[in-house]
Amino acid sequence: MPYPRLNETTTEKLEQETQALSSFGNSNLTTLEAGKSLSQLNSSVTGCYANGSVPIFLAANDTCILGFFCPNSTAQQPPQFCPPEPRCQVSRYSRGQCPPQGIFEPVVCDAGFYCPPGGKEKIECAKGTYCPMGSYQPFKCDYGALCSSKSQRQVVTVPFGILIAFDIILGLVVAIGYAISAWRKRRKGSYAPVVSDYKEAEDPFGDDVDLIAKPKRSVTTVLENEVDEDLSSNPHFEIYMRFIGRLIKSKEVGLSFEFEDLQFEPKPGKKILRNVSGSIDSGSMWAVMGGSGAGKSTFVNVLMGKTKNTGGSIKVNGHHKDMSKYKKLIGYVPQDDIVLPELTVRENILHSARVRLPATWRDRDIQAFVDSLISCIGLSHVQHSLVGDANKPVISGGQRKRVSIGMELAAVPMAIFLDEPTSGLDATSASSIMRLLRAITKLGVTTITIIHQPREQIFHGFDNLFLLGNGSEIYAGPTSDASTYFATLGYILPKHANPADTIMDVITGNGREYTTDLVWSDQPVEKLIEQWRTRSNFGDYESDLHLAPVFDTSPNLRPTPSRPVSVISSPEQEHILAQTMKKRGGSxxxxxxxxxxxxxxxxxxxxxxxxxxxxxxxxxxxxxxxxxxxxxxxxxxxxxxxxxxxxxxxxxxxxxxxxxxxxxxxxxxxxxxxxxxxxxxxxxxxxxxxxxxxxxxxxxxxxxxxxxxxxxxxxxxxxxxxxxxxxxxxxxxxxxxxxxxxxxxxxxxxxxxxxxxxxxxxxxxxxxxxxxxxxxxxxxxxxxxxxxxxxxxxxxxxxxxxxxxxxxxxxxxxxxxxxxxxxxxxxxxxxxxxxxxxxxxxxxxxxxxxxxxxxxxxxxxxxx
Ligand SMILES: Nc1ncnc2c1ncn2[C@@H]1O[C@H](COP(=O)(O)OP(=O)(O)OP(=O)(O)O)[C@@H](O)[C@H]1O
Incomplete structure (x- = not known):
């Protein structure tokens, strides 16, 4: 609304108002800036539009603060405040603005305009600038902003442009990423060339052997003499074994465990492990068996240092050591498949290899190693499939289990603990995985596997058995001696039944049908444990029974030479182990x-x-x-x-x-x-x-x-x-x-x-x-x-x-x-x-x- 300038009509009006004001008495006049005497104010002209309104002088001179428009005030007629009409008052309280109530009343500069200092002018905001209410100079609009003339705000456009550009780039990156991954998938369909790259050399990493003298059994010896045929016929297997040979040079630098009176009692009276003693030689393959809740996982966790034992002691390579020190050399396949569902099979395994193998390995070698491993665990055909999870499965549960195993094998641990690695696997896959584990055991890797209901062939593949019942040891020793041992307790294991099943029946207290009348008719688990503790009956009955060997050695599995279960570790070997640990893991x-x-x-x-x-x-x-x-x-x-x-x-x-x-x-x-x-x-x-x-x-x-x-x-x-x-x-x-x-x-x-x-x-x-x-x-x-x-x-x-x-x-x-x-x-x-x-x-x-x-x-x- 245009503000009225002084003209004849308003001058007349002012005069009338001045007279009215005089008749009202000067006592009603007040000033905020008390610069003027009443006599001076008497001589001023008041300019409130409302009849009878008495203005308040806001200043003693023509002061107009920045952002205000004071078109009519002069030195003689300083800015005034006129008491607002009720409608104006409402407007001020609600909308914040109301037209001036008097001719000398200043008003805040309108939005879209600016009022230069002095307040005598109100200028339209030019294009490219904007003027919020109360501007005394225009605000410059940002580059590219939408600012037409009389703008009271700027609408920024450059950030919007940047946003669109980012979104397009993002879309392109995602699309290109997909295209590359699809191309890689097609290309990786036949990844055989890496095999020939590594097959010919006897030891492709010859000079890398800085840790130890020659292995007792070289990769070649193992490959030629000690590996089951179906494995050795896979060309990728040789590559895989040679890679492992690069890291594990000798049985002497493996990991062995001795434990004595191991106990785990999380709260008083709740004994989960009771005085478990024994030793596990490096490069041996153990099966841990027992009924559900027998304490198998707890035992393995305590051995690995994942759970702190409340009693007893553990030695690694003959020394009391903090187990966590060896974590780079220990692999653990948990019972549940802990894998990343958004990654492919290969990506999951490759990540593990990259992070855990020595930093000195070239990425090309790591990739070749992973390829060979994937082939050995039978996942080549799904290697580029996403792993998925239980809610959105992509590969099967058994394949996911193999990914989980592969992630540990990719790290070439010196000891690997597996919690039910064959559950969810079909019999053939389970056998093939166990054969692979057996092969690496022969290179010096200690393997400890919790296993339920292994098929007979798998059972025979273990060198040693560790049987647990109610948290106590029932048997620990060579698998081949187990039948004799149980016979001494009065159990004859039927020749044509799976010995694993029979043993499980016996150690869970359900072995009545296998008892002889020679000894006890049936024995509770506690009795078995007691027998194992005293072991006296073992020798007494052995000769009387004249037992025929109960376990046949499977034609597919070659027996492992038995070794004394003792560990001596020299300072040199300790040094080697320390060096090995230092080298393991990416930077x-x-x-x-x-x-x-x-x-x-x-x-x-x-x-x-x-x-x-x-x-x-x-x-x-x-x-x-x-x-x-x-x-x-x-x-x-x-x-x-x-x-x-x-x-x-x-x-x-x-x-x-x-x-x-x-x-x-x-x-x-x-x-x-x-x-x-x-x-x-x-x-x-x-x-x-x-x-x-x-x-x-x-x-x-x-x-x-x-x-x-x-x-x-x-x-x-x-x-x-x-x-x-x-x-x-x-x-x-x-x-x-x-x-x-x-x-x-x-x-x-x-x-x-x-x-x-x-x-x-x-x-x-x-x-x-x-x-x-x-x-x-x-x-x-x-x-x-x-x-x-x-x-x-x-x-x-x-x-x-x-x-x-x-x-x-x-x-x-x-x-x-x-x-x-x-x-x-x-x-x-x-x-x-x-x-x-x-x-x-x-x-x-x-x-x-x-x-x-x-x-x-x-x-x-x-x-x-
Ligand atoms: N930290 C703990 N605190 C209390 N109880 C525990 C703890 N750890 C294990 N247990 C209990 O000890 C018992 C043995 O558990 P563990 O998992 O070792 O058995 P398991 O033989 O591996 O059984 P399964 O074959 O069913 O997996 C279970 O009853 C379990 O609830």
Whole structure:
């Protein structure tokens, strides 16, 4: 609305009003800037439109503060405030503006215009600039922003262009990635060439033998004399064995275990392992058998150092050592298949090989080794298939089990523990896996396998048996002696039945049908244990029974020469072992890189969740932007600067704080659920890798870096849509940076939650936690109130409060000349003008979450 300039009509009106004012009496006149005496004011002309309205002089001279339009005031007629008409008052309280109530009343410069200092002019905002309400000079629009003439806000377009470009690039990268992987799959269909590369040389790594003298039994000797025919006919098997020969040069540097009176009693009175003693020679193959709940897994876990024994002792190579020291040389195939479902069979095994084999191996060799291993475990035809999981299976359960075994074999451990490796496998696959294990045992690898119901052929493949019942040892010794031993106890194992089944019946207390009337008719498990402890009957009955050998040696399995179960380790061998351990495992940067790469692959394979997260970010930004769209960028209104404070409308401290609050909460919603999965879904795989010597920090850093592109993209989508619609005054780069840091913090927080809660509870709890830090943004309850409660410190521990402070501060500071910001700051509780500190604190809190997440990762991983 054009403001009336002095003309004849208004002059007349003013004169009338002046007279009326004189008749009213001068006592009604007041000034805010008491620069004038009443006599001076008497001589002034008042210009309120409403009859009888008495103006308040706002200044003693023609003062017009920045951002105001004072077209009519002069030195003689200083700016005045006229008491507003009721309708004007309502308008000021609700919309924040009302036309001037008098001719000398200043008015804040209209949006879309700017009023240069002095306030005498109101100029249209030119194209390429924008003028929010109360501008005294135009704000320059960012490059490419939509700013027509008379714009009161800028609509940024460059970030939108960047976003589209990123999305196109992302789409192309994904498409190219798929094309490459499809091409690789086709190419890898016949990967035979690597075989010929390695087959011809007797020892392709000859000079690499820096650890030990020649092996007792060379790979060639084993290959020629001690391997079952069906294995040796596979050309890949030879390659595989030669690779193993590269690492395991001699039986003397293998791992042997001696244990005495091993006990595990997690709580008083609950004995899981009771005084288990024995020894396991290096390069021997043991089967651990017993009924369900007999303590087999516990025994193996204690032996490996995964579970701390509560009594007894374990020696490795004759020395009392911390078992965790040997983790790089020990392989463990858990009962459950802990594999990454988003990776292919080959990728799972290759990752394990890359991370655990010596850093000196060339990647080409590692790949060739993995190819040969995959062939040996019968997975060549599915090597490029995704592993999948129980919910979305891609390969069969038996194949997944073989992947799990392959991941350990790929590390060429010196001792391998397997918890029911054949469960879920068909008889042929089970035999083939056990043959492979037997072959590597002959090269010096100690193999300890928990096994249920092995078929007869597999049973005979074990050199030794360890039988457990109720946590106690029932038998430990050569498999071939077991029949004799049980005979001494009065059990005759039928010749044509599977001895494994018969033994299981006996040691679980169901062996009545195999008893002779020579001795006891039936023996409870306790009796068997007692017999084993005393062992006196063994010798007594042996000669009387004249037992024919019960176990036939399978024609497919060659007997292993029996060895004395004793271990002597020389200082030289200890040194060799120490050197071996040092050399095992990829370097830290390599491990980190492989984890990073693997995680990126997982994200690409999980593209739906990736795109969903980005889409939710865009949607959340768009919704918040829409909610503020109608305000046209005017998200704050404070009290005007002195001396025009009296002209102030109702303040609006809520809009911009709410944008900050909603922004924080929306980021929490968009980011927390996917973030919780980053580590939460992989706790088991991490624990498995960690127990095999994988660096925790390399894993963590690799994972963390891999989600940074995702965080950036989500933040960009969120910021662009919010920025375009809400058009806040703060620069886009500042808004993006704040959002990015807040995404970073939420990811950290959600990672912590994911570490400690159950997988299924993670997303919900992470969302709740991120909403809580958002609510602690200092908006409701306002930070000023929180300060009164002396709880500001608590609030300041949340990134939400710093984040909201950035939003509020950066949106009000450009209008600092117009509004009383110290009053606003006091009312709201926020401190303005500490952008760097605010950003630093969001980053610091986010980083603290990250450090906490790392500590939790290591702690939780250690417990598993
Ligand atoms: N840390 C522990 N705290 C309490 N009880 C435990 C603990 N570890 C194992 N147990 C209990 O000890 C018993 C033996 O468990 P373990 O897993 O060793 O048996 P298992 O012989 O491997 O059985 P299965 O063949 O069924 O896998 C079980 O009853 C198990 O619940």
């Amino acid at each position: 830290w940067p390599a491990q980190m890189y492989y984890c990073f790469k693997r995680s990126i692959t997982q994200q690409i394979r999980n593209r739906n969740s990736f795109f969903f997260e980005i889409g939710v970010g865009a949607l959340a930004g768009g919704i918040i932007g829409l909610s503020a769209f109608a305000a046209k960028g005017q998200l704050f209104r404070g009290l005007y600067q002195k001396p025009f404070t009296t002209l102030s409308s109702a303040v609006d401290y809520a809009s911009i704080s709410q944008v900050g609050l909603l922004g924080g909460m929306a980021i929490g919603l968009a980011a927390s659920a996917p973030a919780v999965k980053v580590f939460g879904e992989e706790k088991l795989i991490y624990a498995r890798e960690r127990s095999s010597g994988h660096s925790s920090s390399a894993y963590y850093v690799g994972k963390m870096l891999s989600v940074l592109p995702r965080i950036c993209l989500s933040s960009l989508h969120f910021s662009v849509f919010m920025g375009i619609l809400a058009t806040p005054l703060m620069g886009f780069h500042q808004m993006f940076a704040a959002n990015l840091l807040y995404f970073f913090a939420v990811y950290g927080l959600a990672s912590c939650i994911g570490m400690v809660v159950k997988r299924e509870d993670g997303p919900l709890l992470a969302v709740m936690a991120s909403l809580i830090i958002g609510v602690l943004g200092g908006v409701a309850p306002p930070l000023s109130k929180v300060k009164m409660w002396h709880l500001e410190g608590l609030w300041r521990m949340s990134p939400g409060v710093w984040f909201t402070e950035v939003y509020v501060s950066q949106n009000v500071l450009p209008l600092e000349y117009l509004y009383l910001l110290d009053v606003a700051s006091e009312q709201m509780g926020f401190t303005f003008g500490q952008y760097s500190l605010d950003m630093l604190m969001i980053f610091a809190i986010g980083s603290t979450y990250r450090v906490l997440a790392y500590i939790l990762l290591v702690t939780v991983g250690r417990k598993r």
